[in-house]
Amino acid sequence: MPKITIKNLNNQEVDLYDPNKSVLQHLGEAYIDWMQACGGKGRCTTCAMVVHNGTQYLNALTAAEEKFKNLGRLNSNQRLACQCVASGDIVISTPEKYQLPHVNYSDN
Secondary structure (H helix, E strand, C coil): CCEEEEHHHCCEEEECCCCCCCHHHHHHHCCCCCCCCCCCCCCCCCCEEEEEECHHHECCCCHHHHHHHHCCCCCCCEEECCCCCECCCEEEECCHHHCCCCCCCCCC
16 A cells, blocks of 8 residues: 655654545544645645655646746645645655644654
């Protein structure tokens, strides 16, 4: 089964059991707190994730992601967790800008 590995959460792993769900949905169902000011609707960039490995397993950029990249609000190695659907193993981390104060992030 494919999985998400979150580097700066001590390499915590989340199984990708449903190919139709977004990365953000998988994280939420695994009880992992991930910033999402707009509720996962692609209207902000707070659910941004840095993609370290597995880009080839992510769907193409959505219109929302293209818009935020063009505005300079998403770096080339970032995607919106609410817009991404993964079909294979990916390794991600939370950008420092969007880390939650109650979560203990690791240096990985």
